[in-house]
Amino acid sequence: MENTVENVYICHTVYHLLVTLCKLDLSQKNKLILFDKILQRDELTQKIQQIGFEVHGYSESDLCFCDFKNSKAIKLFLFNDWTNVGAFFRKNKIEYHLIEDGYNYFSMNVYKKKTKFLIRAYYKLFKKDERPLGYSRFCKSIEVNSLAVIPRDSRWKKFVSVSRTELFEKIPSKNRQLIFTLFHVEKFHIKSQSVLVLTQPLAADRWYKTVTENFQTLNEQFDYYQKIIEKYRTLGYTVYLKVHPRDKVDYSSLDVILLPQNIPMELLDMVCDQKFSIGITHSSTALDFLNCVEERITLFDLKGMK
Numbered sequence: 001m002e003n004t005v006e007n008v009y010i011c012h013t014v015y016h017l018l019v020t021l022c023k024l025d026l027s028q029k030n031k032l033i034l035f036d037k038i039l040q041r042d043e044l045t046q047k048i049q050q051i052g053f054e055v056h057g058y059s060e061s062d063l064c065f066c067d068f069k070n071s072k073a074i075k076l077f078l079f080n081d082w083t084n085v086g087a088f089f090r091k092n093k094i095e096y097h098l099i100e101d102g103y104n105y106f107s108m109n110v111y112k113k114k115t116k117f118l119i120r121a122y123y124k125l126f127k128k129d130e131r132p133l134g135y136s137r138f139c140k141s142i143e144v145n146s147l148a149v150i151p152r153d154s155r156w157k158k159f160v161s162v163s164r165t166e167l168f169e170k171i172p173s174k175n176r177q178l179i180f181t182l183f184h185v186e187k188f189h190i191k192s193q194s195v196l197v198l199t200q201p202l203a204a205d206r207w208y209k210t211v212t213e214n215f216q217t218l219n220e221q222f223d224y225y226q227k228i229i230e231k232y233r234t235l236g237y238t239v240y241l242k243v244h245p246r247d248k249v250d251y252s253s254l255d256v257i258l259l260p261q262n263i264p265m266e267l268l269d270m271v272c273d274q275k276f277s278i279g280i281t282h283s284s285t286a287l288d289f290l291n292c293v294e295e296r297i298t299l300f301d302l303k304g305m306k
Contacts, residue, residue, distance in 0.1 A: 006030070008068075009077045012037055012060070014245050016079045017044070018264045019099065019164075021179050022171050035060055039245050039262040047182055060084065070094045081139060082132035090130045090138050098134050098142045103164055103285040106133075106142070107149035134158060165289055168266055183263050187271040194238040196276040196293055197256075198265065198284050199225055201246045207282065208300055218249050228280060228299075229254055240276065242268070265290065 009020040010033040017038065024030055031054045034041050045055045058065070065088045068076065076096040078086055089096050100106065134142040134155045144150060145164045171179070179185075200207060202215040202224065209215050215224070229239050233255060241256040242265050243249075251258065259268060265286060272292040279293030283300045287293070 004029070005073055005075055007075050007077065008033060010079070010085060011035065012080055012083065013101075014038055014044075014262060015264050015266075016099075016101070018179065018183075018266060019079075019167070020077075021175055021182070022167050024175060026172075026174055030054075031056070033058060037246060044182065051178060051182075058085070064088070068094055081134065081136075086132055087130065090132075090136045093138060095138050095140050098139050098158075100142070100144045100164075103145050103289050104149050105285070106144055106151070106159075168270070179267070183267055185263060185267050185271055187273060188268070190240070190272055190274050190276055190292070191238045192274075192277075193236060194240060194276050194278075195232045196240045196242060196279045196290075197225065197228055198242050198279070198281040198287060199244045199247045199249070199251075200282050200284055201244055201248070202282060204246065204248065208302070222249050222251070224282075225249075225251065226254060229256055232278070232280075237277065268292075 006029045007025075008031045009016075009024075011017045011020055012035045017032070017034065020032065032048060034045055034055060034057050036057065036059045038044065041057060045057060048055045056067075060083070063084055065085050068074075068085075068089065070093060076089070076094065077099055078089075078096050079099050079101040080086065081089070081096065081098055086096075088094075130136060139155075139158065141160055142155060142158045143160050143162050145162070147159055147161045150156070150159055199221075201221075202209075203218050203221045206214045206216070209220070209224075215221055225241075229241070232239055239256045240259055241251055241254070242259045243251060243261045245261060245264075247261070259265075266289075269290050269292045275291075276293045278295045278297060279287050279290060280297045281287045281299065283298060283302045287296050287298065290296075
């Protein structure tokens with residue numbers, strides 16, 4: 001019997017799109033939803049449609065997603081269910097499946113202990129089925145990179161392990177061709193004695209600057225990365241800067257080699273001709289899974305937050 005279930009993948013970033021394209025079973029019916037935070041979304045949408053996929057666009061500010069309904073003929077996949085679309089699904093009792101955003105995201109203590117307690121108590125008392133991060137009964141499964149780092153809480157039976165490393169290493173040939181065509185990825189040369197710095201939208205996401213302070217402005221963020229770059233340039237390294245797709249800071253005044261912002265680092269990892277001497281990040285878990293770096297330095301360990 002022909003499989004009539006339509007898989008709908010909801011993407012908020014180019015990384016989500018990359019993971020989706022790696023996972024797609026091209027023999028099935030698939031639909032892609034691209035939100036407007038994705039760099040060059042309209043251009044990507046046009047290219048994907050030309051390839052033959054159904055693609056629809058939404059805005060991050062949208063509150064109503066009436067095109068989505070609970071149906072056995074549709075399987076919905078989300079990367080972030082704390083978004084407006086995730087809240088809409090839970091409020092309207094629409095079942096969905098969660099895919100981990102990044103690597104080992106669910107192992108990180110993004111909130112301090114007191115804050116986590118208050119959030120948990122609020123949802124338990126007032127909005128039991130509307131709690132995000134996979135807690136709601138309308139979230140049917142949670143795909144994660146590894147079960148080894150997952151907390152054994154009320155979501156435990158929902159977790160399914162799918163190695164992100166294996167996903168990228170075993171991309172089906174047709175999917176790989178599709179990805180490289182879409183992103184125009186080309187091989188590039190890495191200079192000897194080089195450093196790769198991965199930026200993050202630290203100010204926009206209010207990431208920790210210290211244990212007690214958060215980043216507030218783009219200037220603070222610029223200064224943070226400038227100090228890192230100057231330190232390693234003084235030591236004689238060539239510095240490559242991979243700007244996060246959601247990072248709004250202009251780094252063009254810095255003496256670095258800028259890598260393409262709209263191409264996920266995981267793709268560039270596949271086409272490097274040699275390894276960077278050092279890879280540096282504020283707190284991105286992506287660095288742990290890159291093959292193109294010899295030494296890894298994480299400056300702020302979110303997994304260690306209490």
